Amino acid sequence: MSKRKNNDKYFSIIRAATKIFAKKGFYQAKISEIAREAGVADGTIYIYFQNKDDILICLFEEQMKDVLDNMVDQISRLEDPAKKLERFALAHLKLIEQYKDMAEIIQVEVRQSSKFMKEYKNEKFIQYLDLIADIIRQGQETGVFRKDVIPGVAKRAFFGALDEMSRFWVLSNRKQYDINTAAKQISQYFLRGIES
Secondary structure (H helix, E strand, O other): OHHHHOOHHHHHHHHHHHHHHHHHOOOOOOHHHHHHHHOOOHHHHHHHOOOHHHHHHHHHHHHHHHHHHHHHHHHHOOOOHHHHHHHHHHHHHHHHHHOHHHHHHHHHHHHHOHHHHHHOOOHHHHHHHHHHHHHHHHHHHOOOEOOOOOHHHHHHHHHHHHHHHHHHHHHOOOOOOOHHHHHHHHHHHHHHHHEO
16 A cells, blocks of 8 residues: 555545545545546546545545644744643644645544544554643643643543534634634633643
């Protein structure tokens, strides 16, 4: 599979699937529609992917790699753990604005795939959550965050708040506040609970 991922057709299919899944939904999308959008024959899809679930998983993997690399770059520029959490929140929510189709797929379609939810373990997503835990640990080591905070619980709580805000924006046409305000609010609620 790694050789196939270096092929332009692989990425054309991923881009096409992103558009089709966001437009029609995962279950309503047809392989033939993805192939048409990608400009390839239906059978070509099966050279690169086993089925539609496989396309969804690969699409998610490709996106998570970029998201993880971007987040590492964003937070590595800062020393203060509190500022790192604020930057994490802002960078995460900005992705929703920048990549609307992908945000819709992640917030809605991925969660409807039982194969994805039950059988797939995404290492990049785990690493993404672990960035939050690492920031918490750094804050504990430097005396900024309370020692009794469990990083594994804190990372899920922080990500959960960001994820819920993302879901709200994807599913609602109402934008009652901008991304900067939402990121700042979520960060502040969280930081007040864990700061020493």
